[in-house]
Amino acid sequence: MKYLMALCGFVSYALIAHADEPRTWIVGATVLSPERKDAGRKVNVLIEGDHIAALSENLPADARQNAAIDDAAGGVLIPGLIDSHVHVQLVPGMTYPMTLEHQEIVRAYRTQLPRSYLMYGYTTLVNLVGPPDKLDDFQMLRGFISAPFHPDLYRCGAVPVVNGYPSQDIPLPVRSLVFPYFVVDPKNQDGVPLGTIAEEHTPAAVIARIKQDGNICVKTFFERGFGRNKDLPVPSPEVFADIVKSAHAAGLPVLLHASSLEAQRFGVEGHTDIFAHGMWNWGEFNTSTTLPEPVRGVLDQVVAQHIGYQSTSQVIGGNRLLFEPDFFDRPEVARVVPKAMLDWFRSAAGRWYQEAQARGASDERMRGIWDAFLHREAETVAYLAQKDAFFLFGTDTPQGPVAGNLPGLNGYLEMERLATYKMSLRQIFEAATINNARAFGLADRIGTIEVGKRANLVLLNRSPLDSVEAYGAIRTVWIGGKRLDPASLAAAE
Ligand SMILES: [Zn+2]
Numbered sequence: 096m097k098y099l100m101a102l103c104g105f106v107s108y109a110l111i112a113h114a115d116e117p118r119t120w121i122v123g124a125t126v127l128s129p130e131r132k133d134a135g136r137k138v139n140v141l142i143e144g145d146h147i148a149a150l151s152e153n154l155p156a157d158a159r160q161n162a163a164i165d166d167a168a169g170g171v172l173i174p175g176l177i178d179s180h181v182h183v184q185l186v187p188g189m190t191y192p193m194t195l196e197h198q199e200i201v202r203a204y205r206t207q208l209p210r211s212y213l214m215y216g217y218t219t220l221v222n223l224v225g226p227p228d229k230l231d232d233f234q235m236l237r238g239f240i241s242a243p244f245h246p247d248l249y250r251c252g253a254v255p256v257v258n259g260y261p262s263q264d265i266p267l268p269v270r271s272l273v274f275p276y277f278v279v280d281p282k283n284q285d286g287v288p289l290g291t292i293a294e295e296h297t298p299a300a301v302i303a304r305i306k307q308d309g310n311i312c313v314k315t316f317f318e319r320g321f322g323r324n325k326d327l328p329v330p331s332p333e334v335f336a337d338i339v340k341s342a343h344a345a346g347l348p349v350l351l352h353a354s355s356l357e358a359q360r361f362g363v364e365g366h367t368d369i370f371a372h373g374m375w376n377w378g379e380f381n382t383s384t385t386l387p388e389p390v391r392g393v394l395d396q397v398v399a400q401h402i403g404y405q406s407t408s409q410v411i412g413g414n415r416l417l418f419e420p421d422f423f424d425r426p427e428v429a430r431v432v433p434k435a436m437l438d439w440f441r442s443a444a445g446r447w448y449q450e451a452q453a454r455g456a457s458d459e460r461m462r463g464i465w466d467a468f469l470h471r472e473a474e475t476v477a478y479l480a481q482k483d484a485f486f487l488f489g490t491d492t493p494q495g496p497v498a499g500n501l502p503g504l505n506g507y508l509e510m511e512r513l514a515t516y517k518m519s520l521r522q523i524f525e526a527a528t529i530n531n532a533r534a535f536g537l538a539d540r541i542g543t544i545e546v547g548k549r550a551n552l553v554l555l556n557r558s559p560l561d562s563v564e565a566y567g568a569i570r571t572v573w574i575g576g577k578r579l580d581p582a583s584l585a586a587a588e
Contacts, residue, residue, distance in 0.1 A: 116144035119578070120158050123168035124554060126150070128544040129529040134560060135171060142550040145575035149546060165578065170570050171558045173524070174544050175218025175246075175551030177531035178506055180371060180405050180489025183208065183222050183239055183248065187432075188440055188448065188498035203433035205238025207586045208502050209245030211431040214584040215503035216566065218551035218574050219531075219541055220246045221489075223314050223350065223371065224253040224261060244574050247551070249535065251312040251350065252276050252305030254298070254338060258286045259328045260318035260352070276301040280334050298337035306345040311535055313342040314350040314371065317358040335365040348403075348534060354410075356380070356390055363396035369403035369487060369534060375411055375472040386474045394475065398482045403534040405489035406476050408469070408516065409509045413499030415465035417449040418458040422499065430585040431504045440498050448496055476516040486518065487534050488527035507567055514563040524559050550576035 119142045127135035141149035141162065158164065186194050186201055194201045212220065239245055254276050255262045262274040271277060271288055279287055279296040287293075294300060305313055315338055320327040330338070342349045348368040353359045355376035362370055374394075380387035386394075397404060416422045423440050432440075439445040453461050479486070490509045493500035506527075513523050532542025540549050554571040572579045 117576070118143050118148070118162035119165050119576075120154060120162050121165045121167045121172060121552070121554070122154060123166060124170045124172040125558070126172045126544055127524075127558060127560070128174065129525045130543045130545075135558065140172065140544065140552070142552075142573065142576045145550055145577075147544065147546055147548050147550050147552075150544070165571070167554050167571070170554045170556060171565070172544065173216075173553050173555060173559060174528045174542055174548075175553055175572070175574070176216045176506065176527045176566075177219040177221075177488065177537075177541065178212070178217050178490050178492070178527070179221040179487050179531045179535060180223055180407060180491045181220045181502075182224060182491070182493060183220065183236060185493050185495070187493040187501055188436070188445055188496055190496050193496075197439065200433070200435045200439055202238060204436050205236075206242065207431070207433050209239050209242045210584040211501070211503035211586070212246045212506075213244060213503075213572050213574060213579055214430070214569070214581045215506050216553040216555075216569050216572055217503060217506055218246050218553070218572065219537070220248050221312070221531075221535060222248060222250040223312075224251070244577055244579060246574065247541075247549075249311045249537070250309070251314045252301070252308065252310040254278055254301055254305075254313055254315040256280060256316075256328050256330050256334065257288075257296075259330075260316045260320060260324070263320070263324055263327055276305055278330070278334060278338070280328075280331055282331065282333075283328070285328070298334065299341045302338070302341040302345050302347070306347060310347070311537070312348050312350055312369075313338065314352065316352040317361050318352055318354075319357075329361075332361070332365060335361070339366060339368075346536070348536070350403075350405075356393060359393050359397070360389075363393055363400060363402065366400060367402060369405065370397070371405050371407070371489065372410065372491070373404070373406040373408060373472045374475045375468040377471055381467075381471070384470075386478055390475070391478065394478055394482070394484075397479065398484045401485050403485050403487040403530070404479060405487045405491075406472065406513060406516075407489055407491040407494075407509070408472050408476070408512045409500060409505050410491050410494045411465055411468045411472060412508060412512055413494065413497045413505065414452075415462055415469070416499035417497070418453070418461040418465070420458060427504055428501065431501045433586050445498070448498065473516045476513065476518060480516070480518040480522060483522070485530060485534075486513075486522055486526040487531050488523070489531075510563050510566055520560045520563060523563065 121140040125135040126138045139151050265273045317329050350369040350371045351362040351367040352371045353362045354372040356378045490505045492505045529542045532538040552573040555565045556568040557565045559565040569581045
């Protein structure tokens, strides 16, 4: 528990609460807070320690005597951004064995990782499907949590069915160590590891452990597989109903990994709280150029049930980037990963993933394949945007070993993509702030600029309600009241 508190930054919070708290007035910015639905207002913001202590139109006469003054004139102050779908322990471009082979690169990457998120304004991350064992976690997250500043990190407990996605590739002897919260379907005992105590793997039992271990959500999966895994087991409606019931009893939201028509239909029928992906696979309707009627029916349910929707378009977009020959030469890429890693991405060895995918096909052909997925994703998002669905901002960074999903930058690219897919700038802003905070039970701490909230703030040069590019022009970031200059967070050349 102590470890988890340190992870979230609350130990330091408790220690300094009684000391003399540093005070700073942020002066002259337009404050844009999503609960107000306005275009922002000129108001000064007082930070005390790690929280917001006051909002005031007029600066108190003695402000300069007892607080530092931060001149934010001309800027737009927004709450720190929340990415509710990341995998902090994974290394872009590398499988787990590769990370053991390239420990120097990995160490440099893990040191840079929290800086890259902060540089792009991400002050809160929700880690979905991380290693739950605390020791293992500490190893994989060492660079992250030992950084002088890092985004607040929360985690979800992952609940696969026995041998189901995403546990299938983990070697059998360690599978239940990596995924200790697997569930056993009482009607299907296939492949249940020897020695499993069935009562410890009911939905109620695993979710009680998930809660006890400090997770803030439950993630489960409806995935029959892709690539070489085609017939993976999926939960039955009864098992899924039990997961939802137990999670709600524990006060935890349920996320369902579901990216196909079949999977999202399963999710709306079982009343999931959140979909962890957009719908880029329409099954038998994949060749349709417009939104097929059955897809529309499922999306109407997403809206009617107020299901949180993480589009994660960069799952596809990041794959496509690997087939853009100049991607690793872009200056913004060099700012988010260390040079040694970038050199490796460009090397023959580092190109293993895209070469395995392409098997000799041209870059152009590969981009075309991913564009077909993106087209379906775009249609889905545009339909939900027009119906004002409950969007949650999540990037899935990195999804597997994809070097096209780089920390911080991937969030910016996701936002650009969502704007292209006709989400309004207000929908994007709310998805990355107040909606994420509400959906994950964090709204009493983050998501808006209000007195008492944690001082996670981002100062932009312009309003994100005027253009999505505003998220790429960050002047200052505050994490728990600590002021950071984005330029100082870039990876060394
Ligand atoms: Zn994911």
